[in-house]
Amino acid sequence: MSEEISRTQLMKAVSQVLSQLASDTEAMGEKLCADPDVVAKHLEQFQNVDRITQSLRELSILIVAPDAVKAIDEVRLADLQTQLCEACWPFAPF
Numbered sequence: 001m002s003e004e005i006s007r008t009q010l011m012k013a014v015s016q017v018l019s020q021l022a023s024d025t026e027a028m029g030e031k032l033c034a035d036p037d038v039v040a041k042h043l044e045q046f047q048n049v050d051r052i053t054q055s056l057r058e059l060s061i062l063i064v065a066p067d068a069v070k071a072i073d074e075v076r077l078a079d080l081q082t083q084l085c086e087a088c089w090p091f092a093p094f
Contacts, residue, residue, distance in 0.1 A: 015060045022056035025049060055080050 029049040032038055039046060058075050062084075065071030072088065075081040085092065 011063050015064045018056050018060035018063065022053050022060065025053045025056065029053065051077070 029046060032042075033046065054077055058077055058080055062068075062071045062075065068088075072081060072084050075084065
């Protein structure tokens, strides 16, 4: 592993990993949802699995976006968008 890689190559690879994690998480949630008793007992956790899946997908898109500001503006999850804005612009009112 002595070859150098560009930051762009790394970000594309990370994006692919995040996307695969989102798919794996979604598949796990779908499989668990097949059991109504499990769903009834763990509804809040299933909602968290869905939020994590969506966040992973958004981050996989964001990390390779050519325009970071526009990409943050297009994030569809309000809490994730707010978190990113607060991290990037800590003194701006949100």
